[in-house]
Amino acid sequence: xxxxxxxxxxxxxxxxxxxxxxxxxxxxxxxxxxxxxxxxxxxxxxxxxxxxxxxxxxxxxxxxxxxxxxxxxxxxxxxxxxxxxxxxxxxxxxxxxxxxxxxxxxxxxxxxxxxxxxxxxxxxxxxxxxxxxxxxxxxxxxxxxxxxxxxxxxxxxxxxxxxxxxxxxxxxxxxxxxxxxxxxxxxxxxxxxxxxxxxxxxxxxxxxxxxxxxxxxxxxxxxxxxxxxxxxxxxxxxxxxxxxxxxxxxxxxxxxxxxxxxxxxxxxxxx
Amino acid sequence: xxxxxxxxxxxxxxxxxxxxxxxxxxxxxxxxxxxxxxxxxxxxxxxxxxxxxxxxxxxxxxxxxxxxxxxxxxxxxxxxxxxxxxxxxxxxxxxxxxxxxxxxxxxxxxxxxxxxxxxxxxxxxxxxxxxxxxxxxxxxxxxxxxxxxxxxxxxxxxxxxxxxxxxxxxxxxxxxxxxxxxxxxxxxxxxxxxxxxxxxxxxxxxxxxxxxxxxxxxxxxxxxxxxxxxxxxxxxxxxxxxxxxxxxxxxxxxxxxxxxxxxxxxxxxxxxxxxxxxxxxxxxxxxxxxxxxxxxxxxxxxxxxxxxxxxxxxxxxxxxxxxxxxxxxxxxxxxxxxxxxxxxxxxxxxxxxxxxxxxxxxxxxxxxxxxxxxxxxxxxx
Numbered sequence: 188x189x190x191x192x193x194x195x196x197x198x199x200x201x202x203x204x205x206x207x208x209x210x211x212x213x214x215x216x217x218x219x220x221x222x223x224x225x226x227x228x229x230x231x232x233x234x235x236x237x238x239x240x241x242x243x244x245x246x247x248x249x250x251x252x253x254x255x256x257x258x259x260x261x262x263x264x265x266x267x268x269x270x271x272x273x274x275x276x277x278x279x280x281x282x283x284x285x286x287x288x289x290x291x292x293x294x295x296x297x298x299x300x301x302x303x304x305x306x307x308x309x310x311x312x313x314x315x316x317x318x319x320x321x322x323x324x325x326x327x328x329x330x331x332x333x334x335x336x337x338x339x340x341x342x343x344x345x346x347x348x349x350x351x352x353x354x355x356x357x358x359x360x361x362x363x364x365x366x367x368x369x370x371x372x373x374x375x376x377x378x379x380x381x382x383x384x385x386x387x388x389x390x391x392x393x394x395x396x397x398x399x400x401x402x403x404x405x406x407x408x409x410x411x412x413x414x415x416x417x418x419x420x421x422x423x424x425x426x427x428x429x430x431x432x433x434x435x436x437x438x439x440x441x442x443x444x445x446x447x448x449x450x451x452x453x454x455x456x457x458x
Numbered sequence: 459x460x461x462x463x464x465x466x467x468x469x470x471x472x473x474x475x476x477x478x479x480x481x482x483x484x485x486x487x488x489x490x491x492x493x494x495x496x497x498x499x500x501x502x503x504x505x506x507x508x509x510x511x512x513x514x515x516x517x518x519x520x521x522x523x524x525x526x527x528x529x530x531x532x533x534x535x536x537x538x539x540x541x542x543x544x545x546x547x548x549x550x551x552x553x554x555x556x557x558x559x560x561x562x563x564x565x566x567x568x569x570x571x572x573x574x575x576x577x578x579x580x581x582x583x584x585x586x587x588x589x590x591x592x593x594x595x596x597x598x599x600x601x602x603x604x605x606x607x608x609x610x611x612x613x614x615x616x617x618x619x620x621x622x623x624x625x626x627x628x629x630x631x632x633x634x635x636x637x638x639x640x641x642x643x644x645x646x647x648x649x650x651x652x653x654x655x656x657x658x659x660x661x662x663x664x665x666x667x668x669x670x671x672x673x674x675x676x677x678x679x680x681x682x683x684x685x686x687x688x689x690x691x692x693x694x695x696x697x698x699x700x701x702x703x704x705x706x707x708x709x710x711x712x713x714x715x716x717x718x719x720x721x722x723x724x725x726x727x728x729x730x731x732x733x734x735x736x737x738x739x740x741x742x743x744x745x746x747x748x749x750x751x752x753x754x755x756x757x758x759x760x761x762x763x764x765x766x767x768x769x770x771x772x773x774x775x776x777x778x779x780x781x782x783x784x785x786x787x788x789x790x791x792x793x794x795x796x797x798x799x800x801x802x803x804x805x806x807x808x809x810x811x812x813x814x815x816x817x818x819x820x821x822x823x824x825x826x827x828x829x830x831x832x833x834x835x836x837x838x839x
Contacts, residue, residue, distance in 0.1 A: 344561060344563065346561050346563040349530055349550070350559055350563035350624075351565075352529075353529075353551070353557045354577030354628070355551045355577050355580035355628070369565075369566060450610075
């Protein structure tokens with residue numbers, strides 16, 4: 188069946204090259220000795236060292252991490268709540284519209300999300316800064332969290348919650364002591380996803396950031412307009428690494444828990 | 459079907475005692491889901507210490523009835539009283555009722571010990587007594603060795619016992635069991651049925667069990683409610699359900715039965731009823747406490763094991779002649795399908811007291827079926 192064919196091999200090579208060659212070049216040049224980005228002058232890690240000395244980049248990195256942490260945490264709380272309500276509420280009028288509205292920001296152009304948030308913050312008189320970026324990132328990241336958590340909750344046996352109620356739990360206690368521990372892997376992977384999304388967002392952050400709150404992607408974008416430096420290559424390489432790690436961990440956690448759930452089910456059935 | 463069990467005390471029959479007050483009273487309870495009526499104006503009393511079975515095909519409303527007792531559903535109309543108190547507005551976590559779920563619903567992230575202690579930790583039981591109580595439940599259900607294991611590390615039968623221990627731990631006034639043995643294989647199910655009865659008697663808890671398995675209901679229950687389409691077809695002890703069904707539906711649902719339709723002949727006296735079922739044959743002689751009027755259409759119901767089969771004409775109140783069409787050999791018994799009139803087949807059951815070579819009835823044989831006048835039931839519905 189799976190015979191080697193020149194056509195498949197070529198298509199695969201081109202596909203991957205298309206996807207990853209630019210990033211590969213960026214990573215390679217981040218280890219370039221020369222200050223000129225396009226001229227190779229031997230291997231060196233000195234730009235990574237330089238990066239540590241650059242106050243502006245370090246500040247931006249710190250802002251980015253703060254924003255990512257708080258927005259992903261808020262998004263996880265809100266997204267989990269939204270997912271829980273949508274799965275548990277059963278059928279009601281306008282359910283389709285409601286769940287559609289939760290997922291709509293996934294496909295909404297970022298420029299529009301950013302612009303509307305900017306107008307909203309101006310309207311309520313909120314000064315732009317870390318807080319506004321956190322709020323903005325929370326709004327779009329919670330959709331992703333709610334997608335991840337929903338897919339776990341639909342396979343969650345509702346009689347577990349009923350059993351908890353039956354044994355004397357209040358609805359909140361039942362959620363805290365039974366539902367949450369069981370769906371925790373999905374919640375964590377939702378958090379990681381939200382964290383990485385916030386790390387690399389440029390468009391929404393640039394609409395909602397203030398003068399004192401530049402995130403790393405904004406910093407890189409503005410620096411590049413003055414010319415690409417090897418430092419930026421080094422910084423971008425670190426970000427690629429972080430995002431890749433985040434996404435891989437998130438998918439590993441959710442896959443492992445899905446496998447475990449299936450395994451437990453099989454054992455439960457087989458006796 | 460019920461196995462003989464020594465019962466030292468007097469016959470347990472609170473439902474016959476007018477001075478007893480029921481533990482649970484359903485009063486004209488109706489439950490609708492949208493356009494679908496799951497429970498239709500149902501009235502039912504269940505007494506303390508009863509082992510009460512709700513029996514019926516899927517969709518008959520038995521699970522809805524149980525979920526209303528647990529508090530997961532509220533009646534659309536009518537009231538449910540527990541110990542004289544309307545439990546309609548009481549949420550599930552405040553009811554003195556516990557439930558054993560069909561899927562067991564064991565908490566996968568907790569050990570067997572923690573599962574059993576779960577409800578106790580949320581009760582007003584002092585902390586230092588919880589351990590003792592859990593140990594007692596572990597002992598009662600013979601789970602001591604598995605206390606530290608997680609639910610997925612034990613067998614199906616053990617999980618079933620954990621679920622039972624967990625639901626009994628809080629010593630509820632009422633224990634609900636939703637198809638508790640459905641996931642067990644047949645042999646284990648039989649053993650567990652007797653364990654359940656022992657535990658029910660030793661704890662004195664009132665049990666309400668939902669099942670679609672009639673044999674299980676007959677074995678464990680003090681009384682059985684046969685449900686159909688959201689209402690009660692009959693509520694009675696297992697032997698009454700079996701021997702004196704009040705409708706063809708119940709007779710047919712519980713066990714095997716021959717139903718013969720006919721018209722009541724005029725001139726019956728007292729409790730005697732003669733049923734004309736064929737233009738040429740002798741009418742069936744039967745008895746009924748409430749004889750139906752002459753010429754009314756009735757169903758005569760008789761269990762196959764009450765029909766005797768022989769090759770010579772016996773001397774009995776009712777005798778029919780026929781030809782053996784089929785023999786179902788089940789080991790301990792054989793069921794003979796005998797055609798007594800064109801298109802009318804009567805089943806007769808005989809115990810195989812002899813080894814196979816000595817038995818003399820076989821296919822196509824001309825045989826006589828016979829039974830006494832009190833062996834069957836006359837049904838008007």
